[in-house]
Amino acid sequence: MLLIDGAYGEGGGQILRSALSLSVVTGTPVHLTRIRANRSTPGLRPQHLTAVRAAAELCQAQAATSSMLPMRRWAAPQAR
Numbered sequence: 001m002l003l004i005d006g007a008y009g010e011g012g013g014q015i016l017r018s019a020l021s022l023s024v025v026t027g028t029p030v031h032l033t034r035i036r037a038n039r040s041t042p043g044l045r046p047q048h049l050t051a052v053r054a055a056a057e058l059c060q061a062q063a064a065t066s067s068m069l070p071m072r073r074w075a076a077p078q079a080r
Helices: 014-026 046-059
Strands: 002-005 030-033 062-064 073-076
Touching: 002 014, 014 030, 014 046, 046 062
Parallel strands: 002 030
Antiparallel strands: 030 073, 062 073
């Protein structure tokens, strides 16, 4: 499993979308933390949640978030 800090670089949603895309393609689980932490409204926005749900549906992944930790997201693609 890869641990990815979502606040790295510009700290926007692109790191989430890129990590999810690569996870789907490679089958490597990812755990993202501090998603959009440096933004005025940190955490997942509706468009990011839509991307996570779409990626999970494509590869029958488990995707979880916690209402207590809205800046965390975990996705685990099914084994191929």
